[in-house]
Amino acid sequence: MFRHGSRFLSRASTMRWRRPFSTDLPAEAYKDSNFVEAWRKAIPTVEPPSTPSAFMATRPATPSSIPSKLTVNFVLPYSSELSGKEVDMVIIPATTGQMGVLPGHVATIAELKPGILSIHEGNDVSKYFVSGGFAYVHANSFADIIAVEAVPLDLIDPNLVQKGLTDFTQKLSTASTDVEKAEAQIGVDVHSALNAALTG
Amino acid sequence: MASNAAAPFWRSAGMTYITYSNLCANLVRNCLKEPYKSEALTREKVHYTISKWADGKPQKPNQMI
Amino acid sequence: MAMAALRREGRRFATPLISPNPANVFRSSLIPSEEPVLSGVRCISTQVVRNRMKSVKNIQKITKAMKMVAASKLRAIQTRAENSRGLWQPFTALLGDTPSIDVKKNVIVTISADKGLCGGINSTSVKISRAMHKLNSGPDKENKYVVLGEKAKAQLVRDSKKDIELVMTELQKNPLNYTQVSVMADDILKNVEFDALRIVYNKFQSVVSFLPTVSTVLSPEVPKLKDLVVHYVSFYSESGGKLGDLDLYEIEGAETKAEVLQNLTEFQFSCMMYNAVLENATSEQGARMSAMDSSSRNAGDMLDRLTLTYNRTRQASITTELIEIISGASALEG
Numbered sequence: 001m002f003r004h005g006s007r008f009l010s011r012a013s014t015m016r017w018r019r020p021f022s023t024d025l026p027a028e029a030y031k032d033s034n035f036v037e038a039w040r041k042a043i044p045t046v047e048p049p050s051t052p053s054a055f056m057a058t059r060p061a062t063p064s065s066i067p068s069k070l071t072v073n074f075v076l077p078y079s080s081e082l083s084g085k086e087v088d089m090v091i092i093p094a095t096t097g098q099m100g101v102l103p104g105h106v107a108t109i110a111e112l113k114p115g116i117l118s119i120h121e122g123n124d125v126s127k128y129f130v131s132g133g134f135a136y137v138h139a140n141s142f143a144d145i146i147a148v149e150a151v152p153l154d155l156i157d158p159n160l161v162q163k164g165l166t167d168f169t170q171k172l173s174t175a176s177t178d179v180e181k182a183e184a185q186i187g188v189d190v191h192s193a194l195n196a197a198l199t200g
Numbered sequence: 201m202a203s204n205a206a207a208p209f210w211r212s213a214g215m216t217y218i219t220y221s222n223l224c225a226n227l228v229r230n231c232l233k234e235p236y237k238s239e240a241l242t243r244e245k246v247h248y249t250i251s252k253w254a255d256g257k258p259q260k261p262n263q264m265i
Numbered sequence: 266m267a268m269a270a271l272r273r274e275g276r277r278f279a280t281p282l283i284s285p286n287p288a289n290v291f292r293s294s295l296i297p298s299e300e301p302v303l304s305g306v307r308c309i310s311t312q313v314v315r316n317r318m319k320s321v322k323n324i325q326k327i328t329k330a331m332k333m334v335a336a337s338k339l340r341a342i343q344t345r346a347e348n349s350r351g352l353w354q355p356f357t358a359l360l361g362d363t364p365s366i367d368v369k370k371n372v373i374v375t376i377s378a379d380k381g382l383c384g385g386i387n388s389t390s391v392k393i394s395r396a397m398h399k400l401n402s403g404p405d406k407e408n409k410y411v412v413l414g415e416k417a418k419a420q421l422v423r424d425s426k427k428d429i430e431l432v433m434t435e436l437q438k439n440p441l442n443y444t445q446v447s448v449m450a451d452d453i454l455k456n457v458e459f460d461a462l463r464i465v466y467n468k469f470q471s472v473v474s475f476l477p478t479v480s481t482v483l484s485p486e487v488p489k490l491k492d493l494v495v496h497y498v499s500f501y502s503e504s505g506g507k508l509g510d511l512d513l514y515e516i517e518g519a520e521t522k523a524e525v526l527q528n529l530t531e532f533q534f535s536c537m538m539y540n541a542v543l544e545n546a547t548s549e550q551g552a553r554m555s556a557m558d559s560s561s562r563n564a565g566d567m568l569d570r571l572t573l574t575y576n577r578t579r580q581a582s583i584t585t586e587l588i589e590i591i592s593g594a595s596a597l598e599g
Contacts, residue, residue: 035365043396049477050468052537053362056354075351077443077539078243083351108515109359111525114224131225134532136359136514144355146536148443149225149240157233164231182213183223190227208524217528218451218535222444244444249435250452256426263435264448 066104377417
C-alpha cells in the first residue's frame with residue numbers, strides 16, 4: 001500500500017500531462033498515504049480500513065475540446081435513474097431559476113428547488129418533478145444530479161395539488177410560531193411549483 | 201418572502217437542510233396518484249430509538265415513529 | 266426468536282456433557298478416550314445419544330431456517346444497497362475523501378447490527394472505531410462516539426462509556442429508507458458538535474467479504490477544508506476521480522458560499538450515512554447467511570458422527586446378547 005502511495009506521488013509530479021493521452025485505466029485505487037502511514041504507526045495490529053475513494057467509479061479528466069454530449073448521473077436514494085448517460089442538454093431547477101446545462105458548461109454547484117428537471121436527448125425530452133437536492137456540473141461535461149425525490153410528471157394528481165395549495169395557503173395565514181410558518185411556507189412553495197409544473 | 205438577507209426562511213426557523221429537503225420530498229409524495237402514493241409513503245417509514253448519553257449513562261430513550 | 270430457541274437448545278445438550286457417566290458414551294466418539302465403548306458393556310443406554318441426536322437435529326433445523334431468512338433478506342437489501350451506491354459518489358468527487366484530516370473534535374459514527382450471530386462484522390466495526398479513536402487522540406482533542414445498533418453499544422460500553430454521546434437502535438423494524446436515515450443524521454447533527462464525522466461501517470463486497478470502511482464528512486466550518494480539497498485535487502486528479510478545485514465551481518443558489526457549503530455538507534452526511542447503513546445491513550445479512558450455513562454444516566457433521574456411535578453401540582449390545590444366548594445354549598447342549 002505504502003509503495004503504491006509513493007508511486008502515486010511520483011506520478012503526480014511527472015506524469016501529469018501524459019495521463020490524458022493514455023487509454024488505460026488507473027492501475028490502483030486511490031489511497032490516502034498519510035492516513036495509511038499514520039494508521040500503521042498507531043495501530044499496527046489492524047489493517048487500515050478502506051475509504052470511499054477506493055470504490056469510486058473513475059471519471060475522465062477534462063478534455064481539451066468540448067465533447068458533443070453531456071454525461072449525466074441522476075441519482076435518487078432508492079434508485080439510480082440515469083447513470084453515465086450521454087444526453088444533449090439538461091435543464092435544472094436551481095434556486096436561482098431554471099438553468100440549462102450544455103456540454104462544456106462552466107463548473108457549477110447548484111442547489112435545487114422544487115421544480116421540473118428536463119433531460120433532452122435528441123428529440124426526446126423526459127421530465128421529472130424533483131423535490132430538492134443538489135446538482136454539480138463538472139468541468140469535464142459531467143453532471144451529477146442528486147435529488148431526494150423525483151417523479152415523472154404524469155404520476156402527479158392535479159386534484160391533490162390544488163387541495164394542498166389551498167390547505168397550505170390557509171395554514172400560512174393562521175400559523176403562529178416560526179416553525180409552523182416555515183412549514184406552511186414550504187408547503188405553499190412546493191405546491192405552487194407542482195401546480196406550475198402541471199399547468200405550464 | 202419570509203427570508204432575511206442572510207439565511208433562507210427555513211433555516212431561520214431552526215430547520216436544517218435535511219429537514220427541509222425531507223419535508224419537500226414528503227409533500228411531493230403526498231401529491232402522487234395512487235398506487236404510487238401509498239407505495240412511496242410505505243417505503244419511507246421512520247422508526248428508531250435514540251438515547252442521549254451523558255457521563256457514561258444513558259438518558260431516557262426516545263422512540264421516533 | 267430463533268436465537269432464543271437456539272440458546273435453549275444449546276443449554277439442553279450442554280447438560281449431559283457435564284454429567285459424569287453416561288456422557289462417556291458419546292464423548293468418546295468425539296475425543297478418543299480409554300473408556301471402552303465397543304467392548305460390549307451391555308447396560309449402556311443409547312437413550313442419551315438419541316437425545317443428543319435429536320437436539321443437534323433441532324439446532325440444524327433452526328440454523329437452516331435462519332440461513333433461509335437471511336438469504337431472502339439479503340436479496341431485498343442488496344438491491345437497495347446497490348441502488349444507493351450512486352448517491353455518495355458525486356459528493357466524494359466534489360469534496361474529496363479526507364481520512365487523514367487532523368481536527369479537534371472528532372465524532373466517530375459506529376454502525377453495527379442490532380442482532381448477533383452474524384460473524385465478525387460488529388466487532389470489526391468496533392475495532393476500527395476504537396482504532397480511529399486512538400489515531401485521533403491527543404492533547405486538547407475530543408473524540409466522541411455515536412453508536413448505531415445494540416451490538417456495538419454492548420461492546421463500547423465496556424471501555425468507552427464516557428465517550429458515548431448518542432445511541433440509536435431498532436433501525437431495521439421497517440425496511441431501511443432514506444427518510445429514516447436522514448432523520449437520524451439530522452438528530453446527530455443537532456445533538457453533537459463536530460469538526461469531522463467519521464462513519465465506520467462494513468462495506469458489502471460479496472457474501473463472504475466485507476470491507477471495513479471509514480467515510481469522512483467535514484464540518485463546513487473547518488477552515489482547512491479548502492486547503493485539503495486543493496491538496497486532494499493535486500493528488501487525485503490523475504486517477505480522474507476529482508475534477509477541480511472547489512473554488513473553481515460557480516455557486517448557484519443561496520447568497521453566500523458558506524451557506525451553500527453548509528447545506529451541502531448536511532446533505533452529504535445524510536447521503537453518506539444512508540449508503541453506510543445500507544451497506545452494513547447488507548453485510549450483516551450476508552455474514553449471517555454464511556455463519557448459519559457453516560453451522561448447519563457443522564451440525565450435519567456432528568449428527569453423522571453421533572449416528573455412527575449410536576449404531577455401533579446398538580450393534581455391540583446386540584452382538585453381546587447373541588453371544589450370551591449362543592454360549593448359554595451350547596452350555597446346555599454340552
